[in-house]
């Protein structure tokens with residue numbers, strides 16, 4: 486291990502890397518680290534510590550997620566040689582159904598090649614007996630094991646810095662590593678542990694969300710949901726986004742907002758548009774789903790690296806509300822590139838890894854603006870009417886020319902960076918069409934209200 490004049494530290498042949506967390510970020514880092522080491526003729530050892538067993542159903546094997554893998558991520562993974570097998574993909578999502586208080590419309594994806602996949606992170610909901618379910622996280626971790634990673638099904642409980650390495654403590658064992666990679670998601674205790682070795686590390690701020698999985702059976706899922714993700718823009722307090730995602734014989738409900746609680750969930754489940762999606766008489770409120778209240782990033786971490794240690798995935802910077810697995814891929818790959826092309830010192834991470842985090846952080850700032858506008862629309866029946874009419878009219882156009890529909894698709898699925906979505910909102914044709922729809926909508930509602938006011942009152946009443 487060498488520290489050169491520029492105060493950088495680099496990996497040597499035979500170096501050992503300890504990865505805490507075998508979710509997507511930990512697996513992506515390990516996958517790329519093995520590839521890069523091979524390319525550079527280095528032999529490295531990677532130990533991945535993961536408490537969950539992804540072959541299990543329910544919480545013991547699940548990393549709590551809506552389970553949408555965006556089309557851009559599927560394409561990037563395929564280019565990297567990670568081709569998701571059919572047993573993992575529960576449904577290819579080909580359209581989304583937009584539900585507003587004023588109506589419902591089905592919007593096809595931008596092109597047939599742009600379909601997204603719904604997956605289970607573990608081996609399915611608690612009590613699932615479906616034997617064909619295969620875990621997304623388990624598949625990625627297996628890939629790393631095949632490349633040579635040792636998997637320890639152990640919880641890391643402490644980290645200690647030494648002059649020439651970092652110790653990980655798991656159970657009664659202490660192992661020393663040249664580099665530690667923190668891919669621990671949003672686990673608050675483990676994140677706090679990192680402050681021992683990176684004193685200026687500030688973990689991400691999070692909020693509580695909700696996920697539940699309902700068993701409906703294959704026929705009901707196909708008949709009522711097909712290959713469509715159902716998205717709800719309803720004016721319900723506390724909810725920024727609600728979606729029902731078909732997954733084989735299950736439907737996954739995802740609610741994002743601010744500190745989702747039972748009252749907010751009940752208001753969503755009792756709303757007309759949601760009830761209308763299910764067979765008559767089926768009341769979700771009376772069913773007992775596999776459910777959880779996982780945390781989600783609303784800000785990114787600060788200073789998630791130091792000498793010989795780097796945090797990736799949700800533990801560093803994610804994508805606001807969407808495509809967190811895509812962000813785990815971006816940060817996992819960027820950290821591996823930094824380690825092999827620059828080094829493992831704080832200065833190396835600041836130089837080569839920080840710009841990637843900063844990019845995500847800027848994109849999330851734009852994402853916040855987009856969600857702010859979307860909340861405004863959600864609260865206004867008038868704006869929702871305008872949006873609904875625009876989307877309806879667009880369905881008569883060719884797929885590639887449906888600007889508003891494709892903006893909504895990318896916002897709901899997380900397929901494009903928020904910056905890209907924002908730039909597309911500046912399209913003059915879209916602005917002109919939107920302005921025209923707002924104007925005509927305003928005129929229509931003014932005329933309607935005038936007509937109502939002029940209606941003669943019944944003299945006998």
Ligand SMILES: Cc1cc2nc3c(=O)[nH]c(=O)nc-3n(C[C@H](O)[C@H](O)[C@H](O)COP(=O)(O)OP(=O)(O)OC[C@H]3O[C@@H](n4cnc5c(N)ncnc54)[C@H](O)[C@@H]3O)c2cc1C
Nearest residue numbers: 506508509510536550551552553641670798799808809810
């Ligand atoms: C409601 C909701 C819906 C979402 N929907 C989507 C979606 O549809 N698509 C999408 O792309 N993203 C979605 N996300 C985001 C996505 O789940 C995360 O961004 C993604 O899981 C981050 O991956 P990660 O590897 O960083 O962390 P995680 O997936 O959380 O993995 C961290 C791993 O570290 C392990 N670990 C933690 N501490 C220790 C320890 N001390 N010792 C050993 N192991 C440890 C954990 O067991 C876990 O397996 C959603 C998130 C939420 C909350």
